[in-house]
Amino acid sequence: MSSTGYVRRLTLMDAALIVVGGIIGGGIFVNPYIAAQRTSSGLILLLLWVGGGLLTLIGALCYAELGARRPQAGGSYVYLREAFGRPAGFLFGWTMLLVIYSGSSAAVATIFALYATPALGLPPSMTQPLTVGALVFVTGLNLFGIRFGAQVQNVFAILKLTAVAVLVVTGLAFAGAGSTQALAADPTVSDVGFVGALLPVLFAYSGFTYLNNLAGEVRDPQRTLPRALFLGMIVVVAAYTLTNFAYLSVLGHGGLAESRAPAADVMRRVFGEPGAKVIAIGIAISALGFCNITLVAGARVLQVMGDDGMFFKIVARLHPRYHTPNIALVLLSGWAIVLAMTTDFEQLLNFATFGDWSACAITVATLFWYRMRDREVPAFLTPAYPLLPVLFLMTVVGVVVATAIKNPLSAGVVGLIVVAGIPVYFVWRRLFSKVAH
Structure with missing residues (x-):
């Protein structure tokens, strides 16, 4: 059992x-048309997906070292708290609760409902109830221990990889006219620059940071975390590229640029409506x-914050039998349900992705602090340091700035949430921190 009460059961x-x-999640099945619209050929598009994946792999290697240095629950919250002080950790947790993780969950639960509703033959009016039901369902699954939750997650992951495999095999085996020109230049589409084209690609790769939040429940974490991050990223890069x-083989570059549901369009072109329905079920499961x-x-971040006195003490409680932060889990899920019922889907996605990559960049910056101040040498070190972390930071900062320019509303809302957290932190420390402890 780890020092915080978690049990190390994850292999x-x-x-x-x-x-x-x-x-x-659902992005690779829905949004590749944006990247296609911003590239001039299928070859450049594929290179962009490979390049975006390699860049994300660099970020994952940085997180692998951070996880090896601090193999405990909390992830980015812990690194930011130690490197930049308690206010930085609090602001991450505050933003995570209000928009990053909750917004991501609400947005992707909506994707689940949008695909599950027609696949199950339900009327559109059932979309919101299904969204709420999905969040309640996954919350309930994880109230009974990380081992059971991990087994369910393994099933979800294998099913979504099966959906990817079906799509890839279909595209390669039954390619139409688009296959002969899949990588050719498209005179109807012009490049918008590397950063602009990378935006939708990099957003599709977000989420690799979640494992570090669960480090307190991973067996032999100093060795397992780096290996899992590397292996997982290789699988994802291969899946996204293939x-x-x-898509290009069946639809061609121009067809992909015009398709807002390329996975469904590929399956529909080859197998008709039954094929589109099958992939819709796959997308729903993936979401x-x-x-x-x-x-x-x-939920693990909230639990650690509660244990630190940075959030309500009740949230720090672990279930005596299952060792799960059930109160934190229900709280985060409840707020995600509120967002799903009150906020537009695209706004949720924009807020969450902008906040997520901003937090990711700041977290990777803590690696420089650890290298200077932490004398203990972990079991894993980021290769080619400091070159690779600097490359990652420069690229992600460029993408975040470009996103802010392109979508100032999302950047402004997330910025206001962060700024609003500053007085909340000082009020909390003054009025509630003693009670929390």
Whole structure:
């Protein structure tokens, strides 16, 4: 049992599938058309997906070292608290609760409902009830211990990889006219620059950070975390690249740029409406698995904050039998339900992704502090330090700035939430921290 009361039950396979499940949600089945619209050929598009994946792999390697240094629950909250002080940790947890993890869960639960509703033959009016039901369902699954939750998550991850495999095999085996020109230049589409084209790609790769939040429940974490992050990222990069090649083979670059549901369009073109219905079920399962990981990971952050006196003490409680932060889990899920019922889907997605990558960049910056101040040498060190972390930070900062320019509303809302957390922190420390302890 770890020092915080968690039980280390997650194996290497569990951890690697958590990485896969935390990244692959509904985006790869729905949004690749944006990247296609911003590139001039299928070849450049594939290189962009590979490049975005390698860049994310660098971030994962940085997180692998951070996890090896601090193999405990809490992830980014712990690193920011130690490197930049308690206010930085609090602001991460505050933003995570209000918009990053809760918004991601609400948005992807909506994707689940949007695909599950027609697949099950239900009327559109059932979309919101299904969204809420999905969040309640995955919350309930994880109230009975990390081992049971991990087994369910493994099933979700394998099913979503099966959906990817079906899509890839279909695209490669039954490619139409688009296959001969899949990588050719498209005169109707012009490049918008590297950063602009990378935006939707990098957003599709977000979620690799969730495993670190669960580090307190991973067996032999100093060795398992780096291996799981590396293996999980390799699987995701391969899946994303092959999926986009399948899209290009069937639809062509121009067709992909015009398709807002490329997975369904590929399956429909080959198998008709039954094929589109099958992939819709696959997308729904994939989205459900993502919600599962997001809520589980976020609950661990809240629990550690409560244990630190940075949140209500009741949230720090672990179930005496299952060793799960059930109160924190229900709280995060409840707020995600509120967001799902009151906020527009696209706004949720924009807020969450902007906040997520901003937090990711700041967290990777803590690696420089650890290298200077922490004399203990962990079992894993980020290769090519400091070159790779600097490359990651420069690129992600460029993407975040470009996102803020392109979508100032999302950046402004997230910025206001962070700024609002500053007085909340000082009020909390003055009025409630003694009570929390």
